[in-house]
């Protein structure tokens with residue numbers, strides 16, 4: 853006794869190689885398995901295409917990222933550093949200090965204070981020393 857691969861029915865056959873109870877089962881079985889194969893291939897194909905798409909996008913993102921990093925590095929290298937530390941004019945500082953010592957009236961001191969505050973020759977520390 854043999855068992856049909858398609859319908860599971862047991863059958864007798866004189867041929868040892870027989871796998872199906874009938875031609876109908878053989879044809880149906882082959883049609884379905886071929887279809888299954890095709891579907892799998894299609895799935896693999898679309899999966900591969902998707903992977904290639906993702907890789908392509910990644911590649912593009914990476915090159916854009918490289919460009920951004922490159923322009924950032926350029927801008928940092930080319931940008932002149934802002935003058936954050938003002939070197940105070942020592943002569944001006946001593947001049948103002950002398951004026952402060954010799955000052956006689958409150959009015960004159962107020963005037964000098966204003967001048968010191970607005971001076972572009974003195975740095976913050978020097979201004980604090982003179983005004984404090």
Ligand SMILES: [Zn+2]
Nearest residue numbers: 856859873877
């Ligand atoms: Zn069958």
